[in-house]
Amino acid sequence: MKVSIIGTGYVGLVTGVCLSDIGHDVTCLDINPNKINLLKHGKSPIYEPGLEELMAYNIKKNRLNFTTSHSEGLRDAEVVYIAVGTPQAEDGSADLSYVMQAAKDIACHISRDTIIVTKSTVPIGTNYKIKQVVLEHLQEDVTVDFVSNPEFLREGSAVEDTFNGERIVIGSENEEAADKMEALYEPFRIPVLKTSILSAEMIKYAANAFLATKISFINEIANIAEKVGADVEEVAYGIGKDGRIGDKFLQAGIGYGGSCFPKDTHALVKISEESNHDFHLLKSVIKINESQKSVLYQKAKKRFGSLAGKRVALLGLAFKPETDDMREAASITLSEKLLNDQAEVIGYDPIAIENAKKVLPEGVIYTDKIEDAVKQADIVFILTDWKEVIEKTLVLTCLFHEQPVLFDGRNCYSLEEVQKFNIEYHSVGREAVRPAIQERELTASF
Ligand SMILES: NC(=O)C1=CN([C@@H]2O[C@H](COP(=O)(O)OP(=O)(O)OC[C@H]3O[C@@H](n4cnc5c(N)ncnc54)[C@H](O)[C@@H]3O)[C@@H](O)[C@H]2O)C=CC1
Numbered sequence: 001m002k003v004s005i006i007g008t009g010y011v012g013l014v015t016g017v018c019l020s021d022i023g024h025d026v027t028c029l030d031i032n033p034n035k036i037n038l039l040k041h042g043k044s045p046i047y048e049p050g051l052e053e054l055m056a057y058n059i060k061k062n063r064l065n066f067t068t069s070h071s072e073g074l075r076d077a078e079v080v081y082i083a084v085g086t087p088q089a090e091d092g093s094a095d096l097s098y099v100m101q102a103a104k105d106i107a108c109h110i111s112r113d114t115i116i117v118t119k120s121t122v123p124i125g126t127n128y129k130i131k132q133v134v135l136e137h138l139q140e141d142v143t144v145d146f147v148s149n150p151e152f153l154r155e156g157s158a159v160e161d162t163f164n165g166e167r168i169v170i171g172s173e174n175e176e177a178a179d180k181m182e183a184l185y186e187p188f189r190i191p192v193l194k195t196s197i198l199s200a201e202m203i204k205y206a207a208n209a210f211l212a213t214k215i216s217f218i219n220e221i222a223n224i225a226e227k228v229g230a231d232v233e234e235v236a237y238g239i240g241k242d243g244r245i246g247d248k249f250l251q252a253g254i255g256y257g258g259s260c261f262p263k264d265t266h267a268l269v270k271i272s273e274e275s276n277h278d279f280h281l282l283k284s285v286i287k288i289n290e291s292q293k294s295v296l297y298q299k300a301k302k303r304f305g306s307l308a309g310k311r312v313a314l315l316g317l318a319f320k321p322e323t324d325d326m327r328e329a330a331s332i333t334l335s336e337k338l339l340n341d342q343a344e345v346i347g348y349d350p351i352a353i354e355n356a357k358k359v360l361p362e363g364v365i366y367t368d369k370i371e372d373a374v375k376q377a378d379i380v381f382i383l384t385d386w387k388e389v390i391e392k393t394l395v396l397t398c399l400f401h402e403q404p405v406l407f408d409g410r411n412c413y414s415l416e417e418v419q420k421f422n423i424e425y426h427s428v429g430r431e432a433v434r435p436a437i438q439e440r441e442l443t444a445s446f
């Protein structure tokens with residue numbers, strides 16, 4: 001099928017590349033000329049495992065094109081996806097200006113019967129607004145159908161998730177359009193769920209809100225576990241074995257970040273308010289997450305009193321491993337707090353340093369070697385569980401520091417493993433581990 005995708009970000013680009021890989025003729029359109037220029041040269045503007053290779057393969061097969069031109073990008077398209085950003089507006093709601101602009105652009109440039117598919121995460125009822133805008137601006141005498149097709153991929157495994165998703169949601173009020181979309185996705189062999197447009201839009205927000213709730217729930221359990229002497233890793237394992245609870249998204253840590261959970265939870269609170277409903281639960285989830293981002297800072301303050309003059313290494317700056325996305329990363333909150341306390345901050349990330357420089361406060365220094373970050377620091381914080389960070393941090397901290405103190409925001413190590421090292425180790429929802437000598441001194445003083 002001839003498919004066009006508006007917006008070549010994490011969702012639009014991955015969707016376009018994967019649809020071309022299953023044989024569709026795909027054109028990706030973006031208003032950012034720098035992105036399109038890179039893409040035309042086979043370079044991905046984002047770091048996403050496997051994406052660049054797949055892109056190169058399909059460009060070569062001549063079924064994947066990139067353009068900034070609406071007339072070129074939308075002409076002859078049978079299916080047009082809207083995959084532009086829906087960032088958080090100041091009042092917490094989703095900013096729909098990019099979506100509505102895309103809707104106008106489509107209306108002005110399509111030249112045949114088209115299905116307009118909204119992949120961007122949009123508040124319930126937005127597809128009707130898109131329909132209104134399109135019909136107002138339509139230039140040709142063509143038939144347009146509307147489908148809500150929310151996206152569930154995760155950054156860092158976006159290609160893998162697209163090929164192996166657990167469901168594809170197709171919200172439509174037109175059976176023929178829904179069938180056509182089902183046929184388009186058929187080669188993926190992923191179960192298709194056909195719903196109303198409004199339900200499809202709601203499924204997306206409900207899914208993200210539920211996952212965010214699981215994370216805040218386990219983080220609260222972690223905070224209590226520390227106080228009562230339980231171990232959150234054991235607790236998560238124990239409750240995750242119950243099939244009704246499930247073992248996923250129970251990793252305690254420094255809270256969720258990223259481009260979606262934070263903004264989508266706020267947007268759903270706003271949607272609820274507009275429907276005269278007070279979503280107490282979700283408001284608490286957001287509040288818990290905000291305070292959870294400071295957990296390592298609080299622990300370090302408690303341990304050292306003042307952090308002034310201390311150099312803190314932040315290992316992992318991106319909001320999660322395998323991505324260069326810095327949106328709502330815990331490193332932002334932490335570096336601000338540390339610098340405010342007159343601490344020095346040295347940041348390391350295997351991929352995200354260039355993006356980090358654009359958003360972290362002035363004063364943060366960077367290194368592209370984890371060894372340097374640990375060596376130059378007085379205190380080490382693990383913020384993102386990159387494979388390299390897990391593999392090297394414990395050993396490097398012990399190697400370079402006379403009295404090593406490690407604050408682990410992702411519970412990368414088992415306590416048994418840590419006990420083999422002469423290190424002071426603070427993690428989330430578990431007791432602190434003290435070095436053997438310090439432990440002996442503590443016992444002797446009683
Ligand atoms: N990032 C993710 O993992 C996921 C994102 N989503 C949703 O998908 C949507 C897109 O998210 P991302 O891909 O992260 O956004 P992004 O910010 O990475 O990319 C959006 C792209 O749209 C382009 N754009 C904006 N207006 C345009 C226009 N009028 N014409 C052409 N291009 C235009 C921008 O230049 C940018 O390249 C959002 O609604 C998001 O909530 C859904 C699931 C996963």
Ligand SMILES: O=C(O)[C@H]1O[C@H](OP(=O)(O)OP(=O)(O)OC[C@H]2O[C@@H](n3ccc(=O)[nH]c3=O)[C@H](O)[C@@H]2O)[C@H](O)[C@@H](O)[C@@H]1O
Pocket residue numbers: 121151152153154155156208211215248249250251252253254255256257258259260261319320
């Ligand atoms: O709508 C979206 O954009 C996407 O949002 C999330 O995907 P993403 O934000 O890319 O990454 P996740 O793996 O969900 O992680 C989000 C954050 O939660 C944190 N997290 C995740 C899982 C967990 O158990 N604990 C935890 O703290 C991660 O460290 C990260 O900061 C959802 O998982 C996707 O299904 C959804 O499509």
